[in-house]
Amino acid sequence: MEIAEMVFRIIIWIAYFFGLYFCIFWLLFYLTNNKRLKEELSKKFTLKKPKTVTIIVPAYNEEKTIIKTLRSIISLNYPKKMLKIIVMNDGSTDDTKKVTERFIRAHKDFDIKHIYQKNSGKANALNNTLKKIDTEYFTCLDADSFVHKDALRNMMARFEAEPDLALLTPVMKVYKPKTWLQKFQRLEYMSAMLIIKLMGYIECNYVAPGPFSTYKTAYIKKIGGFDTNSLVEDQEIAYRLQERHYKIRQCSDALVYTVAPNNLKDLQKQRNRWYKGTLLTLFNYKKILFNKKYGDFGFFQMPFTLVSYFLAGLLMLSFGWFFLKPTIEKIHQLILIRFDILPYLQNMRLSINILDFDIGAGLIMYLLFAGAMILMVKSARMTQDKVSQDGKIHLIPYFMIYFIILSFIAIRVCVEVIVGKKQKW
Amino acid sequence: MKKVKRNLNTRLYLIVGVITFLIFSLGISLGVILDFSRLQYLEESSYFQQDDYKSLQLQYLYISGLDDTSKSCPILRIALEESIEDLSFSLEKVQEYEKGSAFNSAEYEKIKKTYTLDNLRYWLFSKRVKETCQDDIINILYFYSTDNCDVCPNQGTVLTYFKKKLKDELLVFPIDVDMWNKEKMVKILMTQYNVTKLPTLIIDDNSYEGIYSKEKISRLICEHSMNKERCLI
Known part of the structure; x- marks a missing residue:
């Protein structure tokens, strides 16, 4: 062997x-915490004393979706008088302002404000709004996302029961997936939810998704608001909260629907920002890595995130080796025989020999796949979803192609970070 | 503010590590067992082929004493063709299995040597059968190398194509020249036919060096055929 x-x-x-x-x-970890998980999921927190909540809607050129987002907010199952809605217009150049103001005029019974600032990024917009907030809790809802009517009530009930919580993250779902790419993302989001839930049990939540993460205002003000230099301010804030040992949990009955990129270019743009942001955040918090003070977060969550990049690269490599290389060879062979495959079809030697299967590596691959499927199904059940909602056929390209695309993006990001190219967004 | 209580689940990480290690060891052990079973399978088929060869020799001995060979020759020819196809099938398997093996390379070398010898034996034998039976069979002795010849797989593809197409009218005997310093017979043949370049084809004692495309091989087959109908393919 070479x-x-x-x-x-x-x-x-x-x-x-x-x-x-x-x-x-x-x-x-799922099996050993199954009881705890079941208890948590079956426990219905009921809100006794609703508190006023500020909902920030950061918007940059969102004239098409913002009305739908605002509509989902005013349909929330929550007392009207207890909602303060702020549309933070981050220098939109389209009709976001006009559309929003028209909406405000039409819904005078709600406390909705429109604030315009010169374009300076989402984190800046959030920080500027943060200064004006006087409510105990606040939440953000990106203008491309829509919230379930019970989400806020369920979250506030949870906050009421656990006042030491700094951040509650929602269960994210892809809004009406139509294209294949959106259906893949639906599966991806769905699979992640169980693991994010379980991460809470070892204090390892590492992300506060843009749509409908809800914060305790005082704590966020204390740690200095959002980081304006980060590419992924929603992830950075979770790391900062972890760094100062605040409590983060996922609220499994707070659903939010987000519009997922429907073409490769947009997906690549989004993931480029996420992955690069993740790597840079990891680097900025490297003092937590393998630091005993941070327990599982330093010893498991951070290495886990780092290794996943390494795994992405290897996935690409093995794809090239086991799939691309033989395919190219086969095509080359077809060219050599001038595409005359008739003799082969006439002389097929059908023999299935058990020795031809590499059962050693096969066993490990099979177990890996089975494990991933179990976690996926359990995660679907937790979020009251179904793996096969769009048909089982999607699962094949989801595992075979979608992850290859993602790992390709991840590799590019790694190279760019090492080379040191700056990213604009 | 109340700080969260952080733990380090060392025990869990260790348990998971042990389970992963066990599954991994199981996977690797299965791989080793598989490798041994493959070797055993190849050795067994080699024994069966030795028996086939003995039977063929017996058939030939009987037929060569006959005055009228027209009835018996086709039977011998089919038997010969089947044996050779079995052999080339086994040879493919040896190469395939060798790729997946991490350890027993010496064992595979041994088996490859046996198969090379078998191939040479069949080549000599089929030359004799061709004369005795006055058959229009084309014998190609094909010198190649697995390790030191990048274009050889291409030649192999073209030869396999013609083999599939012409079936028992074409016999190909692949000889891996990496064997030559271990096997004197290969060295003798290479000197005899003056093989200096790879791949080289020997048809009716004529040597053809370098890679031959589908069209070129088609022409060669036509030249060496008595039946000129083959020139149409």
Whole structure:
């Protein structure tokens, strides 16, 4: 065997090992915490004394969707007088302002404000609004997202029961997935929800999704608001809260629907920002990594995030090796015989030999896949969703192609970060 | 503000590590067992082929004593063709399995050597059968290398194509020249036919160096055929 091939095989085995490790970890952790999870999910928190909440809607050129977003807010199952809605117009150049003001005039019974600022980014817009907030809790809802009518009530009930909470994250779903790419993202979001829920049990929540994450105002003011330099201010704030040992949980009965990118270019743009932001955030908080003071967050969550980039790269590599290379070879062979495949079809030697299957590597791959499927199904059940909602056929390209696309983006980001290219957004 | 209580689930990480390690060891052990079973399978098929060869020799011995060979020759020819196809099938398997093996490379070398010898034996044998039976079979001795010849797989693809197309009218005997310093017979043949370049094809004692495309091989087959109908393909 050639040395290059040998090295490649060893690296692939290491990737299998890590992949299997994390898969088993979450499965085992799920099984051992099943009781706790069931208790939490069955417990209905009822809101006794509703508190006033500010809902910030950061908007940049959202004339098409903002009305729908505002409509989902005013339909919330929450006392009218207890809602303060602020549309933070971050220098939109389209008709966002006009559309919003028309909406305000039509809904005089609600406290809705429109604030315009010169374009300076989402984090800046949030910070400027934060200064004006006098309510105990506030939440953000991106103008491309729509909230379920019970989401706020359920979240506030949870806050009422656990006053030490600094941040509650919602269960995110893809809004009406139509294209294949959106359906893949639906599966991706859905699978992530269980793990994010479980992360709360080991104080490892690391992200506050843009749509409808709800914060305790005093705590956010205390840590200095959102980071205006970060590409992913929603992730950065979660890291900062973790750094100062605040409590973050996921609220599994607060649903929010977000519009997912429907073409590759937009997906690539979004993920580019996410992945690069993640890497830079990891780098900025490197003092937490393997720091005993931070327990599982430093010893598990951060290495887990880092290794996932490494796994993404290997996924790409093995894809090239096991799929792309043989395909190119087959096409080359077809060219050599001038595409005359008739003799092959006439002389097919059908023999299935069990020895032809690589049961060693096969066992590990099969277990890995089975583990991922179990977690996916359990996650779907938790969010009252179904894996096969759009048909089972999507699962094949989801596992085969979608992750390859994502890992391709991740690799590019890694290279760009190492080379040091700056990202504009 | 109340700080969260942080734990380090060292025990859980260790347990998961142990389980992962166990599954991994199981996977690797299965791989090793598979490798041994494959070797055993290849050795067994080699024994079966030795028996086939003995039977063929016996058939040939009987037929060569006959005055009228027209009835028996086709039977011998079919038997010969089947044996050779079995052999090339096994040879493919050896190459495929060797790729997936991390350890037993010496064992695979041994088996490859056996198959190379078998191939040479069949080549000599089929030359004799061709004379005795006055058959219009084309024998191609194909020198290649797995490790030191990048274009050889291309030649292999074209040869396999013609093999599939012409079935028992074409016999291909692939010889891996990496064997030559281990197997003197390969060295003798290479000196005899003056093989210096790879790949090289030997048809009716003529040597053809370098890669031959589908069209070129088609012409070669036509040249060496008695039946000129083959020139149409």
